[in-house]
Amino acid sequence: MFISNAYAQSNPLESLGGAGGFLGQYGFLILMFVAMYFLMIRPQMKRAKEQKTMMEALAKGDEVVTAGGVLGRISKISDLYLTIEISNGVEMTVQKSSVTMVLPKGTLKAL
Structure with missing residues (x-):
């Protein structure tokens, strides 16, 4: 009588279809791989290339x-x-x- 019913809201990403759910679940993981590439792998490859050119020029x-x-x-x-x-x-x-x-x-x- 005095208490009204409470209904749960739907997830706004579900209305976007499967793409929003995919980005929500795997977006952070993909972002971490991209960050690792630019912060760790790419500089290491650059240093190795510089070392190789220095050794060839001795x-x-x-x-x-x-x-x-x-x-x-x-x-x-x-x-x-x-x-x-x-x-x-x-x-x-x-x-x-x-x-x-x-x-x-x-x-x-x-x-």
Whole structure:
């Protein structure tokens, strides 16, 4: 008598058909994959490409830093290995992939 009936409202996305339901359920997941691509995968691919071009451009006489922190001047180059002069007459053979940075010319004046 004094209490009126309460009816539930329908979901507004249901009126759009199947497309609204799909976007509502999987939109966040798709958005997360897109964000992961632009924030993690794409920059990593860019760094790998820069590293590859740097390794291809290595030449005799370049001053480099290895992954272990060794500084030296390239004295010999082969397909996979470099021979680096780290002091007067002291040479060390390392893999090309261990070179992390090419220094500007004249950085190592003591060699």
